[in-house]
Amino acid sequence: xxxxxxxxxxxxxxxxxxxxxxxxxxxxxxxxxxxxxxxxxxxxxxxxxxxxxxxxxxxxxxxxxxxxxxxxxxxxxxxxxxxxxxxxxxxxxxxxxxxxxxxxxxxxxxxxxxxxxxxxxxxxxxxxxxxxxxxxxxxxxxxxxxxxxxxxxxxxxxxxxxxxxxxxxxxxxxxxxxxxxx
Amino acid sequence: xxxxxxxxxxxxxxxxxxxxxxxxxxxxxxxxxxxxxxxxxxxxxxxxxxxxxxxxxxxxxxxxxxxxxxxxxxxxxxxxxxxxxxxxxxxxxxxxxxxxxxxxxxxxxxxxxxxxxxxxxxxxxxxxxxxxxxxxxxxxxxxxxxxxxxxxxxxxxxxxxxxxxxxxxxxxxxxxxxxxxxxxxxxxxxxxxxxxxxxxxxxxxxxxxxxxxxxxxxxxxxxxxxxxxxxxxxxxxxxxxxxxxxxxxxxxxxxxxxxxxxxxxxxxxxxxxxxxxxxxxxxxxxxxxxxxxxxxxxxxxxxxxxxxxxxxxxxxxxxxxxxxxxxxxxxxxxxxxxxxxxxxxxxxxxxxxxxxxxxxxxxxxxxxxxxxxxxxxxxxxxxxx
Numbered sequence: 001x002x003x004x005x006x007x008x009x010x011x012x013x014x015x016x017x018x019x020x021x022x023x024x025x026x027x028x029x030x031x032x033x034x035x036x037x038x039x040x041x042x043x044x045x046x047x048x049x050x051x052x053x054x055x056x057x058x059x060x061x062x063x064x065x066x067x068x069x070x071x072x073x074x075x076x077x078x079x080x081x082x083x084x085x086x087x088x089x090x091x092x093x094x095x096x097x098x099x100x101x102x103x104x105x106x107x108x109x110x111x112x113x114x115x116x117x118x119x120x121x122x123x124x125x126x127x128x129x130x131x132x133x134x135x136x137x138x139x140x141x142x143x144x145x146x147x148x149x150x151x152x153x154x155x156x157x158x159x160x161x162x163x164x165x166x167x168x169x170x171x172x173x174x175x176x177x178x179x180x181x182x
Numbered sequence: 183x184x185x186x187x188x189x190x191x192x193x194x195x196x197x198x199x200x201x202x203x204x205x206x207x208x209x210x211x212x213x214x215x216x217x218x219x220x221x222x223x224x225x226x227x228x229x230x231x232x233x234x235x236x237x238x239x240x241x242x243x244x245x246x247x248x249x250x251x252x253x254x255x256x257x258x259x260x261x262x263x264x265x266x267x268x269x270x271x272x273x274x275x276x277x278x279x280x281x282x283x284x285x286x287x288x289x290x291x292x293x294x295x296x297x298x299x300x301x302x303x304x305x306x307x308x309x310x311x312x313x314x315x316x317x318x319x320x321x322x323x324x325x326x327x328x329x330x331x332x333x334x335x336x337x338x339x340x341x342x343x344x345x346x347x348x349x350x351x352x353x354x355x356x357x358x359x360x361x362x363x364x365x366x367x368x369x370x371x372x373x374x375x376x377x378x379x380x381x382x383x384x385x386x387x388x389x390x391x392x393x394x395x396x397x398x399x400x401x402x403x404x405x406x407x408x409x410x411x412x413x414x415x416x417x418x419x420x421x422x423x424x425x426x427x428x429x430x431x432x433x434x435x436x437x438x439x440x441x442x443x444x445x446x447x448x449x450x451x452x453x454x455x456x457x458x459x460x461x462x463x464x465x466x467x468x469x470x471x472x473x474x475x476x477x478x479x480x481x482x483x484x485x486x487x488x489x490x491x492x493x494x495x496x497x498x499x500x501x502x503x504x505x506x507x508x509x510x511x512x513x514x515x516x517x518x519x520x521x522x523x524x525x526x527x528x529x530x531x532x533x534x535x536x537x538x539x540x541x542x543x544x545x546x547x548x549x550x551x552x553x554x555x556x557x558x559x560x561x562x563x564x565x566x567x
Contacts, residue, residue: 014235018223030219031217055226056236139206143203144207171199171206
């Protein structure tokens with residue numbers, strides 16, 4: 001829809017852009033955040049904040065690709081600080097118990113879902129969870145979102161060489177754990 | 183995968199990590215299957231607008247709409263013209279019927295009179311041809327006159343999708359007749375939704391489409407006691423117009439005939455004219471500000487699935503407020519944005535997430551820009567099991 005400047009008050013261009021970005025990236029990014037945070041609600045909130053930030057900065061971003069990169073950075077950073085303040089977690093648990101709605105689903109607790117997963121999946125995910133944070137982030141972005149090394153470097157604010165090194169170390173550890181388990 | 187050789191450290195042995203990469207990829211893909219993000223686009227847009235843009239100067243002050251300015255925006259929206267290209271219900275969130283314009287076969291619309299001569303009050307199914315007719319359930323868009331939910335009350339049109347069994351080869355004209363028969367009987371919804379019954383005592387005769395004109399035969403001219411104000415009489419006529427046009431899937435002008443003669447419907451509206459629905463920027467003349475299209479009335483939603491409330495709204499600044507109650511206890515409230523504000527009709531969507539089992543009512547409201555009172559409200563009850 002055409003951009004219309006209604007006294008600068010309504011910004012259809014930003015709305016449209018966000019709607020497109022949302023359609024393309026919302027689910028993937030929430031799942032990425034969830035892989036890093038292991039908390040449904042916290043994951044959605046981190047990604048929601050990232051989208052709001054892009055909307056508010058749309059006048060300077062103005063480009064789909066740049067926006068996607070911005071979103072990834074914001075999500076990874078959001079997930080990191082979410083982990084840092086693990087207080088987040090207690091708060092959500094408390095909220096979940098306090099409210100009758102199922103808004104807050106704390107996924108870790110779902111025994112049923114766990115049972116549905118094959119053992120390989122859960123041992124692999126478990127091993128991934130025990131890796132250092134950077135390695136975990138790199139491998140998750142790589143093997144879940146299929147991001148390139150450059151994209152991962154950009155999202156994490158580290159050099160391409162560091163991405164390689166983290167990936168290598170992470171994969172080596174995972175391989176060792178798999179072999180030890182079998 | 184393309185830059186895989188880039189990705190891994192140069193001194194890795196070829197194939198060293200093939201297996202672990204594959205396992206990891208699969209594990210991640212499976213693991214995320216349990217995550218079903220709720221729908222938050224409305225919240226994102228709303229909060230982004232609340233917060234306002236981050237400008238180069240660093241200012242991100244609050245942006246409160248100034249009323250006169252909003253009025254100007256509304257005018258701008260009118261000038262802006264057509265928002266989506268589908269016809270009326272084209273933006274409809276509920277999919278069963280497409281009312282696209284101009285996709286209908288040809289102008290030689292079938293001139294087949296359905297059922298019966300004009301007079302007998304047979305409550306008409308469709309064509310009574312001999313032999314077994316296979317029927318199938320279809321969902322017909324039917325319009326009703328109901329209260330918009332302010333405290334006057336004001337009445338406007340609401341759309342419901344109603345299931346009916348029709349011959350599997352039913353033509354648009356036959357569907358129109360079936361839908362009209364449903365439209366004149368609001369009784370099943372008068373208790374739950376307060377729909378009026380202005381056509382009490384009416385019978386739909388034949389429905390024909392010729393030369394780009396829909397003609398609806400009525401058994402009588404309507405009882406003024408059942409439609410007590412000029413506005414309700416007008417809306418009563420319009421509900422038939424909207425219903426017929428939706429079934430025919432073309433915005434053709436509609437003419438009424440009462441026993442083949444011209445007369446005045448409800449003693450006041452001449453049948454010597456054609457009727458149609460208003461243009462896109464004037465839908466509010468006929469259409470209620472808030473429709474809920476999903477969940478349907480009394481729908482049962484599985485507890486495993488997140489509940490999403492969807493609908494159409496012609497509301498100030500595209501803003502709606504909502505409240506979710508379980509039984510009589512409020513469990514959540516919030517606001518959402520429709521895709522466009524009044525005078526255009528926008529789509530909205532509210533993600534409620536997964537709900538625990540129980541009976542719920544969701545109310546979607548427009549608040550008066552003047553004093554914050556409820557200027558329109560629609561509620562729907564549903565169950566989660």
